[in-house]
Amino acid sequence: MTVPMTGSADLLERELKVLSPATRIGFFPVVVDGGAGAWFTDREGRRFLDFHSMACVVNTGHGHPRVVRAIQEQAGRLVHTNSAYASHEGLVLLAERLADLAPGDAPRRVAFGLSGSDANDGALKLARAATGRPRVIAFRHAYHGNTYGALSLSAVSLAMRRGFGPEVPGVHHVDFPDVYRMPGPADAVADRCLAQLRDLLAASVPVEEVAAVFVEPIQGDAGIVVPPRRFLDGLAGLCRDNGILLVAEEVQTGAGRTGRWFASELFGLEPDILVAGKALGSGLPVSAVIADARLMASWSAPGHVFSTAANPVCAAAALATLDVIDEEGLTANAAAMGERLRAGLAELAARHPAIGDVRGAGLMYGLDLVTDPVTRRRSRRLAAAVSAACFSRGLYVTFLRGSVLRLAPPLVIDAGEIDLALDILDASLADAVQGRVPEAHISAVVGW
Ligand SMILES: Cc1ncc(COP(=O)(O)O)c(C=O)c1O
Incomplete structure (x- = not known):
């Protein structure tokens, strides 16, 4: 060979x-x-x-030629403005497009960043600010990124934690339904995972202190794990019943990857907060926290600003990316x-x-x-x-x-x-x- x-x-x-x-x-x-x-x-x-x-x-x-052309044209006109201080047209167009694309009918607003990691940190901050609750739930083997908030949500690799602790406090991990490796039929696996979460909330984590559940609709780095719909339905219900925000972590599953704009659509999920990144800019750094407009009213500048977030070139790349996914x-x-x-x-x-x-x-x-x-x-x-x-x-x-x-x-x-x-x-x-x-x-x- x-x-x-x-x-x-x-x-x-x-x-x-x-x-x-x-x-x-x-x-x-x-x-x-x-x-x-x-x-x-x-x-x-x-x-x-x-x-x-x-x-x-x-x-x-x-x-992709359309993305490359959009980047070149924008770079020729204006590379940078700091969106924390001054607006530009692409920023507004991109926020409008993403607010529109996110599943659900509620009006949405958008906060931009540069990586999936910082977007997860943003969702964590927003969830705490909006609910006044300190704790969050995430799933074992999930990868959410490498900044402190995101790595605290992650539970996939010791090498990303070893030596770096303590992590952000208040994150609790429970099992995600892996129907191939957990015993029993898919629905029973889903029910057991939900029961484990309910047990946690009954025994050691006061439910009224839980701000959000972070879930990848299909776990990516955990080994492409597809949950039964029953699990996500149950999770959404549990969140709704207890005033817990549902965060759909779509950094990997978004931007058309699963055959829909967002994988949430495959399961009929309407998250309170959606986190996107990776493919949004076709390689230029763009991430987004997309959330119910009422939630977005609960934090203020400079709560989530980044000097280069959604700058004109990144926004142009992202707008062209959305056009290509849509029109092609x-x-x-x-x-x-x-x-x-x-x-x-x-x-x-x-x-x-x-x-x-x-x-x-x-x-x-x-x-x-x-x-x-x-x-x-x-x-x-x-x-x-x-x-x-x-x-x-x-x-x-x-x-x-x-x-x-x-x-x-x-x-x-x-x-x-x-x-x-x-x-x-x-x-x-x-x-x-x-x-x-x-x-x-x-x-x-x-x-x-
Ligand atoms: C589901 C998920 N969330 C977050 C991240 C982190 O994104 P980034 O590397 O852009 O910080 C990744 C990256 O692999 C991911 O797969």
Whole structure:
């Protein structure tokens, strides 16, 4: 097997000396140099089909011409104004668009930021300010980001907490329904998780002190975990009955990823606060807290200002991104291509016993690899081997939660590219299971 693992070794060695190790999750030694649509190229000119979308950021594909043009035109006119001090047209247009897109009929207002992390911090501050309550609930294995508030909400990796405590106080974690790994039928799993939350509220966390529940409608970095609708219905009811705000954390699931603008729509959720980021700016930093206008009246400046948030260039990128998703039918394409991907993965699962579970929605799928389909024990080694083998064939795939291949291409992907990825996955699974992936390539993949 020819494995392009050593490209740009000189640059990567220099990088090792100057880049903080806390900032890179070790998958492949690739130095990205260009990109178009669902593909990127490295410095050696090798092409990779991007089934990662740079962690669900380039939903419109690499270098979408309309997004690039919008950025260039805006940069030529005005790069920056600080929206904490002065308005600009793009800021207002973008806030109007997002307020309109968020699920639910209540009027919404928007607070901008630069990352999913700061938006989660914003939602946490807003929830406390609006309710006067100090505590929040989040779910085990969720990833909400790396600023202090967001990392306190997260419960996915010790490495993001070790040495950094104490976290923001008042965050309580409960189980999210993982129907593949928790025993019993899906509805029973949903009920048990809701019961666990009710127990917490009855025994140790006074319900009248709880400001909000933060939930990803589909957990992303936890391993693409799709909850039964019954769970989200129950959660929304529990929030409503107790004056708790429901925060839909859609940093990863938003911007068309699941075949709808927001994954909340898949479950009929109408959150009080919606958190968005990642793909909003097609790679330029834009995040947003979108909330019921009445809630937004409960905090004031400078409660959530950032010098460069939604500046003219970022806002132009985001407006063009929304136009592209809308006018090029990318949510419909995500749904259609997602269905093709799902069918292909189901067919692979029928032939490869190492595939324990196929789950997801739209173009956000997880392939859970196991050592044995009966025990469902995670196989980190297989996940590393399959992704290394895919990389050698020009398919860029990473994995989450140790064993779950994350399949999340740009929403502009076409049927031929989906089929190509399925063929590569098929061959790579066979290589991994039959021990044909070189040991050095498997151990080079650190993952997380
Ligand atoms: C669900 C979710 N929330 C928040 C974040 C953090 O976003 P950012 O890296 O832009 O701070 C991520 C990033 O992976 C995410 O997947």
